[in-house]
Each structure stands twice: as C-alpha cells, then as structure tokens.
Amino acid sequence: MERxxxxxxxxxxxxxxxxxxxxxxxxxxxxxxxxxxxGPPPPSAVESDEEIxxxxxxxxxxxxxIxxxxxxxxxxDDTELTSFTYFPLEQxxxxxxxxxxxxxxxxxxxxxxxxxxxxxTGLPSTWLRxxxxxxxxxxxYSTIEGGLGWWRDTRFATExxxxxxxxxxxDFFEWANGPGAGAGSAGFxxxxxxxxxxxxxxxxxxxxxxxxxxxxNLAPGTNGELFGYGYHxxxxxxxxTSSLGEQVETGDRSWTLFLDSANFRGPVSFxxxxxxxxxxxxxPSLAGIFFDASGSDxxxxxxxxxxxxxxxxxxxxxVTYARITRMQYPATDDESSVILHRVTSxxxxxxxxxxxxxxxxxxxxxxxxxPDDSHLSxxxxxxxxxxxxxxxxxxxxxxxxxxxxxxxxxxxxxVSDQSTFRYVWNLDLVEREGDSFVLPEYxxxxxxxxxxxxxxxxxxxxxxQIHVFDELGQRQDDEPYTTPDDPDGPWRSPGPSSETFxxxxxxxxxxxxxxxxxxxxPAMRYWEFSDDELDVIQARVEAIHREWTPERSYLSxxxxxxxxxxxxxxxxxxxxxxxxxxxPIVLRQELTR
Numbered sequence: 001m002e003r004x005x006x007x008x009x010x011x012x013x014x015x016x017x018x019x020x021x022x023x024x025x026x027x028x029x030x031x032x033x034x035x036x037x038x039g040p041p042p043p044s045a046v047e048s049d050e051e052i053x054x055x056x057x058x059x060x061x062x063x064x065x066i067x068x069x070x071x072x073x074x075x076x077d078d079t080e081l082t083s084f085t086y087f088p089l090e091q092x093x094x095x096x097x098x099x100x101x102x103x104x105x106x107x108x109x110x111x112x113x114x115x116x117x118x119x120x121t122g123l124p125s126t127w128l129r130x131x132x133x134x135x136x137x138x139x140x141y142s143t144i145e146g147g148l149g150w151w152r153d154t155r156f157a158t159e160x161x162x163x164x165x166x167x168x169x170x171d172f173f174e175w176a177n178g179p180g181a182g183a184g185s186a187g188f189x190x191x192x193x194x195x196x197x198x199x200x201x202x203x204x205x206x207x208x209x210x211x212x213x214x215x216x217n218l219a220p221g222t223n224g225e226l227f228g229y230g231y232h233x234x235x236x237x238x239x240x241t242s243s244l245g246e247q248v249e250t251g252d253r254s255w256t257l258f259l260d261s262a263n264f265r266g267p268v269s270f271x272x273x274x275x276x277x278x279x280x281x282x283x284p285s286l287a288g289i290f291f292d293a294s295g296s297d298x299x300x301x302x303x304x305x306x307x308x309x310x311x312x313x314x315x316x317x318x319v320t321y322a323r324i325t326r327m328q329y330p331a332t333d334d335e336s337s338v339i340l341h342r343v344t345s346x347x348x349x350x351x352x353x354x355x356x357x358x359x360x361x362x363x364x365x366x367x368x369x370x371p372d373d374s375h376l377s378x379x380x381x382x383x384x385x386x387x388x389x390x391x392x393x394x395x396x397x398x399x400x401x402x403x404x405x406x407x408x409x410x411x412x413x414x415v416s417d418q419s420t421f422r423y424v425w426n427l428d429l430v431e432r433e434g435d436s437f438v439l440p441e442y443x444x445x446x447x448x449x450x451x452x453x454x455x456x457x458x459x460x461x462x463x464x465q466i467h468v469f470d471e472l473g474q475r476q477d478d479e480p481y482t483t484p485d486d487p488d489g490p491w492r493s494p495g496p497s498s499e500t501f502x503x504x505x506x507x508x509x510x511x512x513x514x515x516x517x518x519x520x521x522p523a524m525r526y527w528e529f530s531d532d533e534l535d536v537i538q539a540r541v542e543a544i545h546r547e548w549t550p551e552r553s554y555l556s557x558x559x560x561x562x563x564x565x566x567x568x569x570x571x572x573x574x575x576x577x578x579x580x581x582x583x584p585i586v587l588r589q590e591l592t593r
Contacts, residue, residue: 073463074314081309081324083390083405087124087302087421088382088413089343097345097375098131098295099352102230102258102555103302104341107148107564108223108330109159111309112438114150115325116471120307122149123161124340127301128231130294142276142290143168144231144255146177148218152308155214156507156591157475160222162215163229165257167201167271170279170286176201179269179523180483180586181213193484200490200526201275204583205256205518205541206268208550210503210570212511212589213481217567219263220506223435224330225564226341228260228555232369233295233348235356236270236540237533243274244528246281250274251293258369260555262563263571266367266548274527298345310469311392314462320445321453322392323464325472328436329423332561336414337437340421341558342376349373359540367548371556378418384408392443392450405450410439420560429454477508480590483522490525497582498575504592506567512588515578518542521585542581 105124125147133140146166150157164177174184175198182198191213193199204211218227233253240250256270273292280286288294313322329337350373354365385408393402411425429452431438440452442464458464484491496514504510518524518541519534529537548554557563572584 071460073461074316076312076314076463076467077394079311079313079322079392079394081306081311081322081390081405082393083304083306083309083388083407085124085304085306085389085407086387087304087340088380088386088415089302090378090380091299094347094375095298097298097347097373099233099346099348099350100231100255100296101126101128101300101343101345102228102260102369103343104226104228104260104558104561105148106224106330106337106339106561107161107218107227108328108436110150110161110306110327111159112326112328112436113472114157114159114475115308115310115469116474117476118152118308118471119150119157119310120152121309122147122305124302124304125149126303129297129300130289130291131297132289132294134297136289140286140289141168141171144271144291144296147229148227153476155476155479155481156505156509156589157477158220158507160218160220162217162507163227164215165202165269165271167198167255167275167291169198169201169276170290173279174198174201174275176271176275178202178213178216179204179211179521181211181215191481196526198275200523201272202269203272203518203523204269204521204585205544206264206266207545207574207579207583208266208571209264209268209566210511210513210572210584210586211269212505212509212570212586214507214509214589217505217507217570219565219567222564224332224337224561225262226338226558226561227564228558230258230344230346230369230555231255231296232258232346232351233291234267234270234352235359237273237529237537240274240533243277243281247284248277248281249284249287249293250277251288253292253294255291258554259566260557260563262565263568264566265550265552266554267544272523272527295348296345302340302343306390310471312464312467312469313392314464316459316462321458321462321464322443322445322450323458323467324441324443325469326441327439328433329425329439331432331435331437332422334432335427336422336424338420338422338561340379341560342419342556344556345375345377347373347375358543364543364547367552367554369555374556376419379415379421380418381415382413384411384413384423403445403448403450405443406452409452417560477591480588483587490522491587493525494520496520496585498578500587501584503569503572505569508592509589510592511586513584513586515575515582516585518581518583521583538581545580 128144144167146164148161167176172185176182179202184197234256235252236254239252250273254270256267276290276292311324332338350369388407390405391402411423414422414424425437442453442458443450444453496516498515500514519538
C-alpha cells in the first residue's frame, strides 16, 4: 500500500476556461436571482448647510438645529477577492486503485446573492489525471475536473450551484462540460456549433435525467446537503483504430459519471473515448496516454477554487480596508459546517471487470461499486488557515502586491471523524443567519496580512459601507442556447424518435427536448462509428437501462447529513415505449416567458 501526504504548500496552475461550473439555492439569507441588492442605507446625517427648525410646541421656544458636517470620503477602488483552498486529505490506497473516485460534497449558495456575470467559483472538487501521463516527458495536460460551481458563461444563474463534468483534452485543445456543452482553445465562440469544440464529447446515458447546456441543476433551496458523485471507466465502447475517418488508436475506457442524490441514483453520462484522442490524430506518439486507455492517477488534491469575488477597497490615514460580497457556509449544527465526506478511490474490480464479463455474456452485476475494491482516503489534522491562499487582487494592475487573508481567524478544522471534513466557526467573527454561517465582509490590511474585522471597525470616511455592487444579482439570460437544425447533421440525421417536450427548470429557464435512440443522439453520430459498432453499443446501453435503475445503490451512501436533490424538473420518466434504449436530449434552453 502506498502512502503519501500532499505538501503543505502547493502551487497548481488550473485553467477552467469555459467550465460552467464549478448554482442555485435560496435560503433564508439569499436574494432572488435577477434582482439587485440595494446595499446598506446611507448615513443618517443631514447633508445640508441650512438650519432645520423643530416643530413648535405650545409654551416652548423652538431650538435651532445645527447640521452635522458632511463626511469627507476617500476614493473607493474596485478589486477582487480570489482564493484557493486545499483540503488535508491523505492519499492512502493501493497503487492499482486507478479506476476513478467518488466523494460527497456539501452543496450550498457560496454567496448570499449571485454576484454577476464575472463571478466564477467552484465548490470543493478534484482534478483526475491519467496515470499514464506520470511518466510522459512532454508534460502534457489532460484531466477530468469540473464539479459544483458557478462560471462566467453561466447564463441562467442562481445562488445554488450547478454541476458540470469538465473533461479537458490535450492541453485544453477542447473541453466537455455535459451533453451538448463544451468549448475549446481555438478562439471560436463557445456556443458556435460550426466549431463544436468539445460539445460532442459526452454521451447522455440515463433515460431519467435532463442535462441542459447551462449545467445540471440542483433543487432550489439546497443548503448544505451532500451531493454524491464520481467516475468509473465502464467498457461501453470498444477499442478503435480510427476516429473521424483518421488513423488514431482509441482505448475502451468510457469514463462514466455516477450520481448519488435524494431523487436520482446511478450512471447518468460518460466521456466518449474519442474525445480524448481527437487531438492525437496525426501524432501516433500520443496514443495510450489519455483517459481512453489510461487509469487515473491516485495522488490528487481536492480544492475549492474561488476565482472572482467582487470587492472594493479604500485607504484612510495610511490604513487599507476592503469589503466583499457576502460569502457563507451551510450550518450543519450550531457551530459547524460539514464540507466533504467519504473521498473514495476504486480499482477495476469495483465494477469495470464485472461489467466487461456481463457484456461478454455473463451475469449482470448490481451496479454497486464493490466496497471490497473501494479505498477511503482519510482527512488529517490541520489548521483552518493552512493551505488557504486567499488574497485581494487589483485586476488592472500588472504586478499588484498580494497579501493573504487570515482565514485561520475564522475557525478551526474538525476531522475527528476521518471520513469527514468540517469547519467549526469562530462565532465572534462569523455570524449565524438562518441556516448559514456568514463570513465577515470587511477586512483590514495589518502589515502583510488581511484581518477580518467587524463593520464598526471601518471608518465611515472609507465609503465602503455605502458602496453598492452594481452587478449583484444580474444574469446573462437574454440569449437562448440553441442547437443545429441542419437536416444532414448529427442532430437531424437520423434525428429524434419522439415529438418534443418542454420543462420549466428551477433556474428560471425552459428546456425543449426530445427522445433519441441512444446511438442516434448527436454525440454518438458525430464520431462516425460503424453500424456494427453502433449495434454493439446500443445493446450494452439497453442492458444498462434494464438492470441499473434509479432505486438501486451505486455509491456507498453518506454516514452524516442528508443527500441533496436534483432540480425535480430535470428528473423525468420516459414515455411509454422509450423506457429502454432511449435518452432525453435538450434541443433548446431559454428564459421562461
């Protein structure tokens, strides 16, 4: 058994371009999306040089009131809060536990009000790397990342997070976020179907879940419930020697997303292996190193990446103060927040080997990832501020000085249950509001460290208290997501097998969708599989639909808390005749009228 611990200070360069990540809950402290928070009221001082007379009272001489002097305020500068938090996870597992992972992540509205179009933050997630890249001298990049979060291209945004898959092919050549969602580094518009750039990288597998282009929605009102998910490489598509008519070796590992939620369990979608090998067309030396043919690297970090929290700062008498939009964590009990639970790695024997035997004519496995080939990674003791790299950044400065926020002042870490990471909050600084712990919004730069402070410690002359964050609550929902209508393209040839349906989602959008035979969905037709290959794939998917139904167990359930729910509107029942071998594919997503 190999054992190692992640270094205390790690610098990881992670690009999350186009990832819709990394939202939509309304608790007692949230504002409705699409509205702008008015901000704190202005000071009550009379801002006038005129004398103001009190009302006359019989028998009493009126007094003359003197106006208070107007407060002279300094200039307020726009800035951003950015941070990266690593969680203290011990990487303990056998070297052959290279068939993916699962974990339970608390889902909650990280901001009281959605901060606007520039906001990008991912809740705790990981970066799964192909194990075969470890020994490759070229240092190329490819991952499965994504998770719960909010991204700059989130169009129908809410306070609660959404979920994306976030597969990255060679050096961000393309990335795939979900069925019909993705982009690439070629400089084309992310929703331009003339250059699909990753939009055909993922196949819809479940007949019970609608996956919209904007991300997979969680139920409105989610606040701290645990969302279970993980990946395992099922043998759904066999090895190939060509892709898109070009010679390229492609392996047989279809990395499949499994979910564990209160209203849906099971496999929901998978990365088509050709997505990872497409950049290798014309370069045979790249064959075999990507996820189509490789297991997963077991030594991975789990991090919470906060890219852009809106902020302002001002300097009064040589002291610099800052204010942010309100961050919050879910209240598990009177003083703590459970954040992560049951981080687990798997070997092929957990399910892949049994599925392979099944597809060759053997008995059907239950679909549960075998606990005997599941390896739990425990959390170790650490300070709340350890490996929290949180700082204010001037987005317009080329080399602004960056000083860290003293996050350790806000609480402590509790890993007494080694399968669970939780924060225990310092309630002298962290406020309890309803079902959330709200972090301080004001900070003071003391020397080379930002200290969280109370509002009463901020000079009125800073102007921070009356600042209004103009984009708070604004969304980008005026333009719908559309899909191609070319009669000869993969969306229409052979096309859907049903009429169209609509569903109103909890994020304020309406989706139009239709049922496709599995191998007729656009992502499968795009890759130009042969008829024989499609017949084999269709038979395997029909077997999965018959046997692996949502009432079964797949991931080992949580020992603490409750499970989060998907948005009820994305959980569907197949129409009569479409229960086996068909999947719902979203054709359009637009603002509900």
